[in-house]
Amino acid sequence: MTRTLIRGGHVLTMDPTLGDLPTGDVLVEDGVIAAVAPSLEVSDAEVIDAAGHLVLPGxxxxxxxxxxxxxxxxxxxxxxxxxxxxxxxxxxxxxxxxxxxxxxxxxxxxxxxxxxxxxxxxxxxxxxxxxxxxxxxxxxxxxxxxxxxxxxxxxxxxxxxxxxxxxxxxxxxxxxxxxxxxxxxxxxxxxxxxxxxxxxxxxxxxxxxxxxxxxxxxxxxxxxxxxxxxxxxxxxxxxxxxxxxxxxxxxxxxxxxxxxxxxxxxxxxxxxxxxxxxxxxxxxxxxxxxxxxxxxxxxxxxxxxxxxxxxxxxxxxxxxxxxxxxxxxxxxxxxxxxxxxxxxxxxxxxxxxxxxxLGLGDRIGSLTPGKRADLQLVGGTGIEQHPRIDPYATLVFQTTTADVRTVLVDGRVVKRDGLLTGVDLPRLAVEADTAAQAVLGRVHAAGHTLPGTPAGAFEALEPIARGWHAEAVRAVEGRASS
Incomplete structure (x- = not known):
């Protein structure tokens, strides 16, 4: 069994029964949220220190x-x-x-x-x-x-x-x-x-x-x-x-x-x-x-x-x-x-x-025991995160991507201490820039002008759309008559 304990954060569960824990722990076992409580005594678990962070669903x-x-x-x-x-x-x-x-x-x-x-x-x-x-x-x-x-x-x-x-x-x-x-x-x-x-x-x-x-x-x-x-x-x-x-x-x-x-x-x-x-x-x-x-x-x-x-x-x-x-x-x-x-x-x-x-409400969306462990730690030392008087206001009005410090999906850490894990970001940036230039080169070679809305384009499309709309109307009328 793989166990991770997220310790000592301000936990916003988004679960109306559990509510918020100003100081709390979240235990993850094999990708599942096993427990949420003010304090959990757990051994044989990787510990992620969440002090000074908000812990909330992904x-x-x-x-x-x-x-x-x-x-x-x-x-x-x-x-x-x-x-x-x-x-x-x-x-x-x-x-x-x-x-x-x-x-x-x-x-x-x-x-x-x-x-x-x-x-x-x-x-x-x-x-x-x-x-x-x-x-x-x-x-x-x-x-x-x-x-x-x-x-x-x-x-x-x-x-x-x-x-x-x-x-x-x-x-x-x-x-x-x-x-x-x-x-x-x-x-x-x-x-x-x-x-x-x-x-x-x-x-x-x-x-x-x-x-x-x-x-x-x-x-x-x-x-x-x-x-x-x-x-x-x-x-x-x-x-x-x-x-x-x-x-x-x-x-x-x-x-x-x-x-x-x-x-x-x-x-x-x-x-x-x-x-x-x-x-x-x-x-x-x-x-x-x-x-x-x-x-x-x-x-x-x-x-x-x-x-x-x-x-x-x-x-x-x-x-x-x-x-x-x-x-x-x-x-x-x-x-x-x-x-x-x-x-x-x-x-x-x-x-x-x-x-x-998305039909996933029984699996994600809140830090409810039994759901999959998709969650994030936001905050740390970012200047815009302090003082944190209302955690929800901090998240909605003050938070940036840089404040998202650690992210777990299905219990696996995909971002840790502000960095995506296992990703060569400089190489990815070069690959993206190179591919984008090639795409735009092919657009130009094909003779397309961007943004490229032709004059009267929607007026030309509308009769076609209305013709296909008429098919739907006939289908409705046929259902009604039968």
Whole structure:
């Protein structure tokens, strides 16, 4: 038996029964949290001194395009349209299978470094079977916990070796059989193609394949204003295709009927605050979640724009939701008397809420005995960590990646005393820089201009999307008539 004792930290369990321990110990045995108490008498265990640190669950990201870590920051001044045509149609075809593997490895290590121990990898650069393998291997190389959500997306005809949609479905089943036959750190998921971005029967086939494998399902939902693209909640609901196994990302454009449908289905919501505010997608939907009884979660989303840590997302999200709650008061020429959302609630977005969204609430998300030992030590001597009067406020408002000192996944130390273990960071940086330059060179050679939103592009796409939307409507009408 392997035993680790994390001793003398300020333990924030995120378990309402256990609460917080201003001074406490956490015992880990064979990757499982065995005990949490003010003091534990334990022999034959490795001891990690947590004095002066906060001990808390690892963070959980519910939607990250991890492969884009290799083009970090490229779309800092892009709209959502620029992103679609620049990344999805320009840069994705230029990625080799090795690039996808490196991007996922780099992105997963970036997450671990920031205390993100679990992520939903929305993997939509699977241009060939080798790309699919590379994406999985990049995650496996790092020891992160992840839901690998296979994307069926087309980038461009010249980039893919899949002859038709059925070949992509076949590749998904190959990935499931190759990597997901036993219980491990990776769980299986499906990233749906954008609804009405392809014929409706293909969406139904993707959902069927996911549910045949009992896979998690993630979808970009309601994030394009004035378009049927990424809609579909009403049609999915009418056909009985919504469910508690679905994570709906963004949801900015949904109306009350669609929110009611999500709530009835038990669906989960992932909010990408930085993306939504910076790319013109509308208000992050914290208030809508509250109104309809849904638990918000957070995601770093496009690493080609955003930071790979969730401290930023918490900070942005908490600031936004407090502003939104007080806007009407301010416009009435008054000041609020209380805040509507606490820092502890914000931490819950990326711990207990997010673990539940990924179907892993019985395994991670809180420091509860019996759960897997995914946890982090934050603090130490960092100047921004002192004095620590309110630990939740310190985490949400003061913490940076540098303050994440030690990280465990499944009981294994992946970061110790501020350094990732077993990682040659200078070499990794050179590999990433070299690969990124090669990718951009291929983009240029192919004649693509970045960011590259063609004039009238969305107007040209909309009739096609509406045609495929009509197929869904006919399917709903057919179900009703039968």
């Amino acid at each position: 963070l959980v990201d519910t939607h990250r395009h991890t492969w884009q870590s290799l083009v970090r920051g490229i779309c800092g001044d892009w709209t959502l349209g620029d992103y679609y045509f620049g990344i999805r149609l320009g840069i994705s075809p230029a990625f080799t299978a090795d690039d996808v593997r490196l991007g996922n490895r780099l992105g997963a290590l970036d997450a671990l470094n920031a205390g993100v121990t679990t992520l939903l990898d929305f993997s939509h650069c699977n241009n060939t079977p080798e790309h699919s393998d590379g994406a999985v291997q990049g995650l496996l190389d790092t020891g992160i916990r992840a839901a690998f959500c296979y994307g069926f997306f087309e980038s461009s005809p010249e980039a893919t070796r899949f002859g038709d949609h059925s070949a992509r479905l076949k590749d998904f089943h190959r990935i499931a059989d190759t990597y997901f036959t036993s219980d491990g750190l990776l769980t299986l998921g499906v990233s749906l193609s954008e609804l009405f971005g392809l014929p409706w029967d293909r969406t139904v086939a993707e959902l069927a394949a996911a549910r045949e494998r009992r896979a998690l399902i993630v979808n970009h939902t309601g994030c394009v204003w004035g378009s049927v693209l990424t809609g579909g909640v009403g049609e999915l609901d009418a056909l009985g295709l919504l469910g508690p196994d679905m994570v709906h990302v963004h949801c900015n454009t949904l109306d009350d009927a669609e929110w009611d449908a999500l709530a009835r289905s038990g669906g989960k919501v992932s909010i990408s605050v930085e993306t939504e505010l910076n790319m013109g997608m509308g208000r992050p939907v914290f208030a809508r979640c509250r109104r309809h009884g849904l638990a918000p979660t957070l995601s770093a989303d496009v690493i080609s724009l955003n930071s790979g840590d969730l401290w930023h997302e918490m900070r942005f999200g908490l600031g936004f939701t407090r502003w939104e709650a007080t806007e009407a008061v301010n416009l009435a020429n008054a000041m609020p008397e209380t805040v509507t959302t606490s820092a502890k609630e914000a931490l819950g977005w990326s711990t207990v809420n997010a673990a539940d969204a």
